[in-house]
Amino acid sequence: MIFERLAAVEKAAHALRRAQLTPEVRQKAVLEAHRLAGSLGMFGLAEGTQVAREIEHLLGEQAVMAPETPHRLVELSAALRKELEKGPA
DSSP: OHHHHHHHHHHHHHHHHTTOOOHHHHHHHHHHHHHHHHHHHHTTOHHHHHHHHHHHHHTSTTGGGSTTHHHHHHHHHHHHHHHHHHOOO
């Protein structure tokens, strides 16, 4: 389930990078990033929670317009995957 949520975020990141981010994909990624931020905190993954919150913020409608957002979102998605694969300490 957690990796399915991450997949929605990664899909949005790559779509934004290609300038093909639809409102539906963006909205799904925002929801999943929000859910990840909450659930990762419960598992002691504070770093993952912070990354998920930043992703959620970046996917906000105004933030998506910033020129650095696509690259940053891809970076954050990769960092979040790394945190999830590492698991709780």
